[in-house]
Amino acid sequence: MSYCLNPHCSKPENPDDVKFCLTCGTKLLLKERYRATKPIGQGGFGRTFLAVDEDKPSKPPCVIKQFYPQAQGTNTVQKAIELFNQEAVQLDELGQHPQIPALLAYCTQDDRQYLVQEFINGLNLAQELANRGAFNEIQIRQLLKDLLTVLQFCHTKQVIHRDIKPENIIRRGSDNKLVIVDFGAAKSTAGEALNRTGTSIGSPEYVAPEQMRGRAIFASDLYSLGVTCINLLTGRSPFDSYDTHNAAWVWRQYLQNPISNDLGNIIDKMVETIPSRRYQTTDAVIKDLNIQSPAVIPPTIISQPVKQNLPTSPPAVVPQTPSQLEKELLELKTQFTGGKVQPQNVTPQPSVSTNNPPQKDAVDKDLEEMKAKFLGNG
Structure with a gap:
């Protein structure tokens, strides 16, 4: 047609x-x-x-x-x-x-x-969220790594997108790559002061505070990308994840899947309302993401969707090394047999073998049983 x-x-x-x-x-x-x-x-x-x-x-x-x-x-x-x-x-x-x-x-x-x-054939992230539910940590980390390099390219060309949101990010069906679309609100900073007052453009739920006042900066795109992550992690409107009375983000209590504190802290820094406290460049975010990769995150350090008062685990008992145990048992043996305590830094000499080796006495047997218990072999 x-x-x-x-x-x-x-x-x-x-x-x-x-x-x-x-x-x-x-x-x-x-x-x-x-x-x-x-x-x-x-x-x-x-x-x-x-x-x-x-x-x-x-x-x-x-x-x-x-x-x-x-x-x-x-x-x-x-x-x-x-x-x-x-x-x-x-x-x-x-x-x-x-x-x-x-x-x-x-x-x-x-x-x-x-x-x-x-034409980019695929679903945008708003559609993906509606169809498949909230994102998990692995998906958000991959999203950030994909899109930060694209924003890095734009910012190198002195272009601020100014309308980063789930609807403007399409997952291309052919290679599963994320594509940023709709550059109608994009603004070139070449030849003009970055803080010159301009027009407020962008989607209110995702736009940075300084951009609302017509003063978009490169960090404004990072703010919008961070808010996009919050939307995808919670499945809620960003407006519903911000406490206006206390001027604070409360998105962590609405998480659909637990995430590490490291990723949570990165997102929190991306959505700082005061620009000077926010990440200033894509490189800075990428650096923190690479440092705190999933492979090095301790599994116990996670942010739960709902706060829970979990009992504190008792401290783990550190097993003694065989060398320490043998020295202590040697000292204990000398006390039982009336002998002299051998210095800890001296290795006891092996006994001279004979054709008819003597049987172990009762003290040796008791000490062997204590050693086996301490080493977990008994």
């Missing part, structure tokens, strides 16, 4: 072998190449379509984003135009990364702007 891109068309569905809409006459192929097949999303500033690339023999799928602002007001529309153009520029610069959708085309047709990008 071909889907007409004219937002005012009364019957946009068309056969896939025609080039013009049978209802309104609008050209169906974008740039004589990309054919929309069905709408997959709509927002205040545009629509998104699943499409195919007719120029290639395999007709691979792609995504068409149409700029179609429905908001009123000159300033709002102008800002929307800037954001749409900005996304094209960002994708053009960042699309070479394997975990960022590639920009295929950017054009104007019938007085409307369009952006065509690579």
Whole structure:
């Protein structure tokens, strides 16, 4: 099927072998190449379509984003135009990364702007959470390692994504890799002060406090990624995991699966509301993750979903080494036999063997039994 891109068309569905809409006459192929097949999303500033690339023999799928602002007001529309153009520029610069959708085309047709990008086939993490339930520690650690390198690439290019959330992270079906999408809110810091007041953009549940005031920094993306982890670990809205009365995160009490304190502390540092207390770079988070890998985490150091008052285990008895025991038994024997106590740093000389070795006396037998008990052989 071909889907007409004219937002005012009364019957946009068309056969896939025609080039013009049978209802309104609008050209169906974008740039004589990309054919929309069905709408997959709509927002205040545009629509998104699943499409195919007719120029290639395999007709691979792609995504068409149409700029179609429905908001009123000159300033709002102008800002929307800037954001749409900005996304094209960002994708053009960042699309070479394997975990960022590639920009295929950017054009104007019938007085409307369009952006065509690579289609990422898979579920986003919000859908994955709904289908499979809360994440565990191994999944969160892998998620962080995957996405921190992508953010590291973006930040190296002086780009702040500004809208990291589960809906904008897709697990690609072909290789199970996580892909960051929707760079419409992304902002380049090149040529401008990082703390210059700008526009507050992003999803309120995941956006950093300083970004709400229009002062996004690189650490703002780390905050949003940390909040994303909280959502995936608890299955709850981040708003429900924050105590506004005490200005503190309380997400650990809503965990669906236990996690180590090390991972919990990393996430806590990622979501610090005061930027200076937060991780400043992706490298810093990656370093802590590598230091506290699952292989070196003591199994007893975990955060439980519900606090429990467990009884304290008695201290383990450290068994004495055979060398220490033998020395003490030797001293005990000399006391029983009236002999002189031999210094601990002197090894007793072996007795000279004879043809008819004497039988062990009662003291030796008792000492052998004590030694066996202490060593766990009795």
